[in-house]
Amino acid sequence: MFNKAILMGRLTRDPEQSTSPSGVVVTRFTLAIDRRFQRQGEERQTDFLNIVAFNKTAEFVKKYFIKGQLALVSGSIQTRSWDGPDGQKRYATDIIAEEVNFVGSKKDNPQGGAEQTGSAKATDEFMPVDDDDKLPW
Numbered sequence: 001m002f003n004k005a006i007l008m009g010r011l012t013r014d015p016e017q018s019t020s021p022s023g024v025v026v027t028r029f030t031l032a033i034d035r036r037f038q039r040q041g042e043e044r045q046t047d048f049l050n051i052v053a054f055n056k057t058a059e060f061v062k063k064y065f066i067k068g069q070l071a072l073v074s075g076s077i078q079t080r081s082w083d084g085p086d087g088q089k090r091y092a093t094d095i096i097a098e099e100v101n102f103v104g105s106k107k108d109n110p111q112g113g114a115e116q117t118g119s120a121k122a123t124d125e126f127m128p129v130d131d132d133d134k135l136p137w
Contacts (some may be wrong), residue, residue, distance in 0.1 A: 003076040003077055004074065004075075004076060005073075005074065005075055005076060005077050005095050006072070006073070006074045007031055007033055007049060007051075007072070007073045007074075007095065008031075008033070008070065008071070008072045008073075008103060009031035009032050009033035009034075009049070009070070009071065010031065010032050010068055010069065010070055010071070011029050011030070011031060011032075011065055011066065011067050011068060011069050011071060012029075012030040012031070012032050012048060012067065013029065013030065013067050014029075014065075014066050014067050015027045015028065015029040015061050015062050015065055015066075016028050016029070017058060017059075017062040024054055024055060025054065025055055025058045025059055026052065026053070026054055026058055027052070027053045027054075027057075027058035027059070027061045027062045028050065028051065028052050028053075029051050029053075029061065029065070030048050030049065030050055030051065031048070031049050031051055031071065031073065032046050032047075032048055033046065033047050033048075033049060034046050035047065049095055050092070050093070050094045050095065051073055051075075051094070051095045051097050052094045052095070052096055052097065053096075053097040053100060054096075054097075057097055057098070057099070057100055060100065061097070061100050064102070065100070069102075070102075070103040070104045071100055071101065071102070071103060072100070072101040072102075072103045073095060073097050073099070073100050073101075074097075074098055074099045075095050075096045075097040075098040075099070076095070076096050076098065077093060077094075077095060077096075078093070078094050078095075078096050079091060079092070079093045079094075080092050080094070
């Protein structure tokens with residue numbers, strides 16, 4: 001089986017972070033992604049996809065991403081279900097982020113600043129370096 005999603009879009013709001021009862025850091029955000037094609041005479045359609053990141057990736061997203069920023073997310077698609085208050089089955093589909101990357105230059109970044117490079121993987125720890133003398137090469 002294969003379940004992989006690779007998405008690029010803009011954050012619709014600042015990421016929201018919480019901690020689960022078991023101590024897992026969770027960050028949620030939504031990406032707005034324009035569809036590739038549009039019908040003649042109509043506006044381009046946009047999909048709004050819910051993204052969930054955990055642990056170090058969640059901390060990275062919360063610290064470095066804001067509303068309007070362009071992001072590249074890779075992960076898996078997950079569907080969950082529950083019974084609603086009216087007894088009807090409810091469903092939601094989320095993208096579970098395994099890796100989140102900066103995309104673009106400072107003009108694409110609502111915060112301004114230098115060109116953005118960097119990423120966080122579910123198993124990596126991102127650590128910004130302010131001084132090139134601290135780099136090992």
